[in-house]
Amino acid sequence: MLSLLSLRKQIDAGSLTPREAIALSEAAIAEREQDIRALVSRDLDPVVPERGPLAGIAVGVKDILDTAHLPTQMGSPIYDGWRPRADAAAVARLKRLGAVPLAKTTTTAFAFLDPTQTRNPRHPGHTPGGSSAGSAAAVSAGMLPLALGTQTGGSVIRPAAYCGVVGMKPSFGLLPTVGMKCFSWTLDTLGLFTAGVADAAHALALMTGRPSLDLPTTEPGTPRIGVVLQDFCATAEPEALDALERVRTATEAAGARLRDLVLPAVFAEAFGLHGTIQDFEAAQALDWEYTSHRADLGPLLGAHLDAAQGVSPKSYDASLKVADRARQQLADLFAEHDLDVILTLSAPGPAPEGYASTGDSRFNRLWTLMGVPCVTVPVGSTPAGLPLGVQIIARLGDDARALTAARFVETLMGERHC
Amino acid sequence: MLSLLSLRKQIDAGSLTPREAIALSEAAIAEREQDIRALVSRDLDPVVPERGPLAGIAVGVKDILDTAHLPTQMGSPIYDGWRPRADAAAVARLKRLGAVPLAKTTTTAFAFLDPTQTRNPRHPGHTPGGSSAGSAAAVSAGMLPLALGTQTGGSVIRPAAYCGVVGMKPSFGLLPTVGMKCFSWTLDTLGLFTAGVADAAHALALMTGRPSLDLPTTEPGTPRIGVVLQDFCATAEPEALDALERVRTATEAAGARLRDLVLPAVFAEAFGLHGTIQDFEAAQALDWEYTSHRADLGPLLGAHLDAAQGVSPKSYDASLKVADRARQQLADLFAEHDLDVILTLSAPGPAPEGYASTGDSRFNRLWTLMGVPCVTVPVGSTPAGLPLGVQIIARLGDDARALTAARFVETLMGERHC
Known part of the structure; x- marks a missing residue:
């Protein structure tokens, strides 16, 4: 590269x-x-x-x-x-x-x-x-x-x-x-x-x-890491979980403090409402395209916007309130557990075979809704040669810390291509 | 009309x-x-x-x-x-x-x-x-x-x-x-x-x-009103203040409860930082126009964007934090004084003479920054025939209440043109 x-x-x-x-x-x-x-x-x-x-x-x-x-x-x-x-x-x-x-x-x-x-x-x-x-x-x-x-x-x-x-x-x-x-x-x-x-x-x-x-040219310190597996959604694939374990072992060996976290219930709720917020807004944002060019939207988007027409202002408003509560609780979680960053998967597994799907965003949607900085770091490949990544997440506005911790993981996992 | x-x-x-x-x-x-x-x-x-x-x-x-x-x-x-x-x-x-x-x-x-x-x-x-x-x-x-x-x-x-x-x-x-x-x-x-x-x-x-x-077809109830004069900025013109007094008298006579409010210091601070937030973002939003077509921007906007290049991320971040605090205190203020709406001027006076200026937004900028619903209602004219308006402001998301109170004022002041 x-x-x-x-x-x-x-x-x-x-x-x-x-x-x-x-x-x-x-x-x-x-x-x-x-x-x-x-x-x-x-x-x-x-x-x-x-x-x-x-x-x-x-x-x-x-x-x-x-x-x-x-x-x-x-x-x-x-x-x-x-x-x-x-x-x-x-x-x-x-x-x-x-x-x-x-x-x-x-x-x-x-x-x-x-x-x-x-x-x-x-x-x-x-x-x-x-x-x-x-x-x-x-x-x-x-x-x-x-x-x-x-x-x-x-x-x-x-x-x-x-x-x-x-x-x-x-x-x-x-x-x-x-x-x-x-x-x-x-x-x-x-x-x-x-x-x-x-x-x-x-x-x-x-x-x-x-x-x-910008990253300091000196070696980054050892971060305090909370490991999250999103137990409210389907289990990830073994190869992705293995990669996460390798990162856990390597970062602990390098002196980082790791702690397993179970996210409070509001995060499962917010995760489930990402689509409500997205779809209510997408129906408005793409109103001209939907009204004037429905047939040219693409099959997945077209069908999705058909359904999005039915999202009510009431469920949108309620979803935004849950997201606000989750954002507040995420800030509390970082403080309570004295964390620099959260470590989780970047995706449920390596890139799926074929070109019919672009893969699954279930390890991303919650964090997008929270607005927090996320960095994915390559951490090796499957035996078949498919790349795997782990995701480092910091507090809202704490992008520097997300990058510093990501660089720490990258250095340990030896995947930097220059 | x-x-x-x-x-x-x-x-x-x-x-x-x-x-x-x-x-x-x-x-x-x-x-x-x-x-x-x-x-x-x-x-x-x-x-x-x-x-x-x-x-x-x-x-x-x-x-x-x-x-x-x-x-x-x-x-x-x-x-x-x-x-x-x-x-x-x-x-x-x-x-x-x-x-x-x-x-x-x-x-x-x-x-x-x-x-x-x-x-x-x-x-x-x-x-x-x-x-x-x-x-x-x-x-x-x-x-x-x-x-x-x-x-x-x-x-x-x-x-x-x-x-x-x-x-x-x-x-x-x-x-x-x-x-x-x-x-x-x-x-x-x-x-x-x-x-x-x-x-x-x-x-x-x-x-x-x-x-x-949508407004109910029945008569609106009598709102609880906080009157605000923004004592942190220059005094309004007598004709505008007179109009506000007429509204005060009419609404009190109609049974509304009015209370004079002095806004806490954070609002003066937020008012002063509206420009910092606006300009930091405008410098980015109009970057292409500024870089490629500086001479065609218009004299006021061109000079303003020249200055906006110097707004630092640090002062922007600090301004957003003050705005957040003011938003929270505004919600508290409504609760503490048991208010439906705030009543203030829509502008410091009637439309200025001539076409060199578009007038003064000092009774608007704070409320735009707060994100709250605002309605201006015509309440008569100066002897010279220049229209005057008063502004009704409600809590964030409480647009229905702003409209209902505005309709109450409109009905009393008899300025509806159909």
Whole structure:
């Protein structure tokens, strides 16, 4: 994979020009894209800034984020060839930093569940996950050192885990969603895909103008970790649980304090109501598409929005109240158990076989609803070569701690690709 | 003015067809628009649904809200002739209800402070206010029975008061902002302009699918009212204060319980930090426009965004924390004083003379930041004929109570135009 920090180090040292760094991405795309199919459109003659803290960094932009210089097609024929006037806020910011938004990456239609054409670079024949399929796959295939995705259920963490890359879903609101096609304004969160945790931390620090998010160059301390298995939903697959045990053993051996947590009942309740909130808002957010282009929505989204028409304001209001209570109790839980982070699975198992499904977001939806920062770290592969990830979760606004603990796990598990 | 409820009553009774109701708007536009200049673009051959609870209702849509059938130009040459692909969520909803989005209404550039060409229908030579200038003026001039506006500082309540119409800023998030040009995602709120309070309540009930927001046909009870004068900002003009006194006298005579409130210190602090939150977000939301088209932003917005580049994440984070504390204390204040609503001014005075300024939002910004529902009710005019309004504010989510109390004031002050 292409590491953002490694590229930037070479550029700063004068051993690589920004133009040459972009050419590395272009060469990798020329080699891999025909198999992976992660990109929807490309800037074939990009302006490459010579200066800026992200000069030389080619970025993939999920195709539900507006770009002025490339089409933005939402993974849907309804937006075939559509050209927005402006860049999404995050894209404009990346350009200011010197980065090159080189390509738009595949998305399931409107970031829901209808699969894309993208292949999992780590295992042909398995899904790359969704909805940010192209962003995860492009980073995994070494085509891009940074890609933007979005998560409403599990659309950053799941594909990152399936493709063996780092995925970061920051605290709700930390990265602006302006210029992103909305699905659910309470849930939609912009996130990042990179080769390593330090790459994601560096990009996030620059994009938000918050240097404190960058990882210290010294070794991170040993975190206090709460291990969560979400006993309110179906058991995960043995290979995913084995990976979690390996992380437990390694982090304890390295001096971390681990504690098993059973989440109070309000979290099971909130978990069950994620869909109510999402669907009530999606029915409004996609009202024009539903009313004018129902037949072109995609079979899964179309049927889902049919059902979403029936979600009542009353059940929506009640669900928001439960989510508020759960958010409060999550803050209390961190305090009560004196935790830095929560450790759980990134997905119930490795990427499922085939392309009919983008996999299962049941280890992601609750945390998206809580708005808390989540990082998935690759922690090895199944015997068949399918990547596995674990997820590190911190308090709302405590993104630095999530990244630091994720880097601690990454270092121990030896999965960093530079 | 054209009353939405009155038109609907005639349509339901069979004495007016939806097509004829739309024609009333078209005739009024033909007569008044050349003087008022409230409209940016018009649907000259509208499809008029025969059915639906808002069939026959012509709607004005502020030109920062996307429409698929009409240009959306943000009050800015940067978006000259721009045609979005989709309707904003609120526009799509109105169409489903049978309404006809007949025209786009003027907005200051990106809903900031650079004035529009729109004239105050109640007094030539005075501003109609902003930023939702065209929506307020079009309803005031009897051209439309319903118009959509947005408020980030005081952009619904202020122009409604200046133009002598009812303006309703619902609770934050009650109406979707999907498809609205974002200025500040913490503050941007969609609102309504109508001839009377019951018109606004009826439209809001239908748009949100919440029948409980509609006003009861029986007389409203007598509300418990806290009177607030915001002693932390400059004193209002005598004519506005006189109007407030008239409302006090009339409501007390009608049996309402009034109590003067001095807001605790956190509200002064939150009031002062509205701009920090707004500007930090606006710098991101308008990053593409600022970077690519600085010279075309408009003089006030351009200079403002220059300064906004310097707002730090630290001061933004601190401001959000103060706002959270103030929101909590506002809920406590309602409980402690056993209040239904707060009564305050809608603006520091009548519409200022001339067109160089859109007026002052200092009686609006705090309440926008609190996210609470606000209704402005016309309560007479100055000797020179300039409309005055008072503002009714309820708890977050208690929009029905704000509307009921506003109707109580409206009935007493006898300013309803049907």
